[in-house]
Amino acid sequence: MITINQLSTNLKRDGIALTEQELSSIQILMVQLAKIEYQLYLDKKHEEKNGKLKTKLDIGIINLSETNKLKAA
């Protein structure tokens, strides 16, 4: 991810000087929000994949078994 030192150096360029504890809390927040954003990206990617799969099912490229048909329904 990003180290406290890197974060401190970056923020100092903006004239923001913070304590180590403050930097640590900002680091945690950034990781949390970045994970949310990354998860959203992954979800959309999977949705696209599923959408493609559904199209394949609709046009009959893939034939589901009886049990899977029920699950899909």
Place this chain on the structure above:
Amino acid sequence: MKNVIGYFRVSTDEQAQQGYSLDYQEETIKRFCDFRGYKIADSYREDCSGKDFERPQWKKIESKIKSLKGTSDSIDSIVILRHDRFARNLLLSFLEKAKFLKLGCEIEFVEGQIDETNPEALLLQAISYALPEIENKKISKRSKEGSHKARLSGCHTGIAPKGYVNSRLGKDSTLSFSKDSELIRESFEKMASGLYSADEVRRWLNSKGVKLCKNTFLNMIRNITYTGKIHVKPFLGDPSQIVIGLHPALISDEVFATANDVLDGRRKKMKFHDDKSDLYPLKGHLICPVHGRTLSAYGSKGRNNIYHYYVCTKNKCPRYPIDWAHKEVERILSNIQFSAQTIKSYKVVLEKLFSIEDVERKNTLLRIEGEIKRLQTQKQFIQGQYMDGLLPSSEYQELKNSIDVKLFENQRNFKDLSEVLTPYNEYLTNHVPMFEDLVSFYQKSNGKIKKKILSCIFSKKLYFENGKAAAPSFTQPIEILINASKVLENSKNKKEVISDLLFTLAPLLDKSCSWNSIIQYTIIRKLRS
């Protein structure tokens, strides 16, 4: 001359078994009337059971006799072939005969006539009316006994349920699958899934062409025949029992039991998909300022639409329309700005996360890089050998060419792969990272993501006061970053103020200022810029 009505009745079974066809009855009655000199005013054909008088044609006769009573065309008697064509019920026969006698109409039979002037005729009449009833009861008993025996041995009697057709297995009557059997099986499975109500499944079945009313559908779900079994009703002291049928099962016992459990409400319908976080993303993040309770959310049905609100569960608290509440929260988020370096640091974190997606490409690049290095070492080695005269010229050229081709291929692959957009860069071409534009990101997100973002930003629940969202309390890191960016903003403003000293010397723009002063002011601005 007697004015009469001819009445001919069959019930389908009797017609087949005894040959009392309607044509035969009509012909006999016609001959009888001709012989007696009766005038047949009308004749009625009935295909109905003789157990009672709830018969459509018989009702018509009754109304006709009533309407013609007292006129010159009044009906004197109804002519019927024999007593069992009239009715198969002793009591009802007497009552019906008495009713028609009151209307001035007799019931006359071609076969088994009785002289009613004789007092003993009543007994003969009773016997004549009782015999068909006894016969009927005997037939009924025999058919019930036969049916019970057949069902005990696994045969199916009666009309086949939906999904099956009646068929024969040697001499035994049983069932086989019909063309609808697959749809019936699916409807059982849909019921067993617990995701649909009985009526939803029924309507689905109707849409597929299997028309069933509500009651028939419920009876179908409860019919054990679909599991390959036969339900034998209690008969003459024998208890009710379930036996294995000769027909094939359409569904398993488990599916049948689960579908019936769902129908009886023993199995709860868990609607896991019923998530309303997209509609109410602020649910759980708002608090009532009066009662301190977390606000709930609901939809109020209006005349034309459903209106959604966040509301306190206590009475007499104001409710907040969701659109308004969402805009208020977005307004708060729009005030959160991050400095350039904060955004840069965030992007570093994001890039690191996206690099997980890029592992395969990076590994391939490393492998190709290693291959290139190996080929270059080989090339240097053969060059050294050649220089030392250990390798003949022809062999050296051959080896060198071979290595050069491989090297070229690898270098080209390396270049192509290096130029491919990384998942992170690809993401950046289509999206703006969250820290660059928090509000836009929040607006585009779904309800669950919105909730997560709000939990990261606000340390306490939000509340509305005086028609707008009250000042929120942010989490510690957000508070720090907001304060830092405010300080940064102020320091920038100070620098701007100093550099604008010349600007302040310009004359004030008011109504009294002359065109000359405006021109001077414009020139100074231009020079400064």
